[in-house]
Amino acid sequence: MNPRLLFWVPALLRLLMLLGLAGLAWSMAGVVAGLSVAVLLLLFQILLQLSYLQQLSNWLDDFNSAKLPDGWGAWTDVFSRLYRLRRDDERSQAELTEWLARFRQAMHLLPDGVAIMDDVLFLEWCNPAAERHLGLTLARDKGMRVTNLVRHPDFIDYIVLGRYEQPLTLSLRDRKLIVQIIPFENRRQILVTHDATESARIEEMRRDFIANASHELRTPLTVIVGFLEIASTTPDLDVASRQAHLKLMTEQGHRMQRLIEDMLTLSRLESVDYPLRPEPVAVKAVIEDVLEEARALSGGQHAISASIEGPDVVGSADELRSAFANLASNAVRYTAPGGAVQLRWRDMPEGPQFSVTDTGIGIDQLHIARLTERFYRVDKSRSRETQGTGLGLAIVKHVLLRHRASLSIHSEPGKGSTFTVMFPKR
Structure with a gap:
């Protein structure tokens, strides 16, 4: 009706x-x-x-x-x-309150920073990521002008010019930020920040890796190609010189082969398509193999011993053997003849530990933090003498990451070094 x-x-x-x-x-x-x-x-x-x-x-x-x-x-x-x-x-109202709570929760979980400003750039709201990126505190800074809170010349110029079509790349608070302002409604603007520090670091590492790998491969190739050119232009070269050239080419070929094998190993360890397949690892047998390899590398010039008192672990035996062998071979290579290298496997309250202690040349504290970077060398000339590829400790780092273990390095120049692998407690 x-x-x-x-x-x-x-x-x-x-x-x-x-x-x-x-x-x-x-x-x-x-x-x-x-x-x-x-x-x-x-x-x-x-x-x-x-x-x-x-x-x-x-x-x-x-x-x-x-x-x-x-x-x-x-x-x-x-x-x-x-x-x-x-x-x-x-x-x-109940539905709106629920959606608002979900929106705030989503904004809080976003890795990118989001800040809402009015038409005269007064801060109305921001999420925790924006607080971290820009050094803001919502409870303290709400209602204040953003240009007074973020006092960076490039940011202020970006705001004043009003050319928001392209984002601004900003170095702020030791981070690399990508900042963009998006007009929102008639009297609102959204400030979006993206932390590109890690992406920039990875890109720099990629460039450095390509440059270093190219350099490392070019050196043996130059030697091999040079001797081949001599052999082709000098057919009547005496036997002694020819044998010396062949020996050097063989050494450089083996060096290049080791480098490529290490690069492939490192690439495989970093690949998400190569998951760890845990299995019981007889650590005693692994360390005994590593001990034999270290003694073979030393050729009787060092006193190399091993103490095995810890338990077995779960992981990849081949990967752990590779990591332990890299640490042991480094100790032999950087210890002068007559020095000592000790391998220890023991059970500690915080978990099993494998350590390699040497009486070698030692490492300055300035270099320790970067030792696990690809191709990083403390002394490049000495690395060429020891026939290292510069990837051994990088391989160690990635093997330990896959086993939830960590590497600790203690060293003093002239007094030797101790590399300790710490596994989590079972």
Whole structure:
């Protein structure tokens, strides 16, 4: 039925009933009695309507659907519709609150920084990533101008020029940030920050790796090609010289082969398609193999010993053998003849440990933090003498990462070094 009819039909019926009662009083008690009854009934209706208006006013002051009063007549429909509207509004507010909570949670979990500013660059809101990137604190800095909070000349120029089509690359707080402002609504702007420090570091490592690998491969190739050119242009070269050239070419070929094998090993260890397949590892047998290899490399020029007292572990026997062998061979190569190298496997309260201690040349503290970088060498000339590829400790680092182990290095120049592999407690 039409809502207007729902309102007017009951009202007209009540009016007819009121007139009927007044007419009945008129016919039974005279004109004065009929008018008096009509006035009293009219006053009652007015007071009743005023009472409902007062209840409605009180409810509007305290929005609560449970407190909505009951009505009579047309008020029944009014209060019923208000109740439905209020319930719909409460349901919408609950959904909006839930979505707002989800939005804030999503913004808090974003790795990128997001800050909302008004049209005059006053900070309204930012997520924790933006606080870390820009050095902000929402509770302290809300309502302040962003250009006063981030006082970097390039950032201020970017804001002043207003050329937001391209992002700004910014070095701030020892991080490399990519910053962009996105207009939002008429009086809002979104400041987005992306931390590109790790990406830049990886890209730099990639460039360095390619440059170093090219250099390392070029040196033996130059030697081999040079002697081949001599052999082709000098067919009557004496036998002694030819044998010397062949020996050098063989050494450089083996060096290049070791380098390529180490590069392939390192690439395989870093690949997500090469997962670790854990298996019980008999550590005693692994260290005994490493000990034999170290003694063969030494050729009897060093005192090499091993102490094996720790438990077996779970992991890859081949990878651990490679890591332990790299540490042992480095100790032999960088220890002068007559020196000592000791291999130790023991169980400690914090977990099993494998250590290699030598009496070699030692390492300055300046270099220790970078020793596991690819192709990093403390003394390049000495590395060529020891026939190292510059990838051994990088391989060790990645093997240990796959086994949740860590490497600790203690060394002093002229006093030797100790490389300790620390496995997690079982």
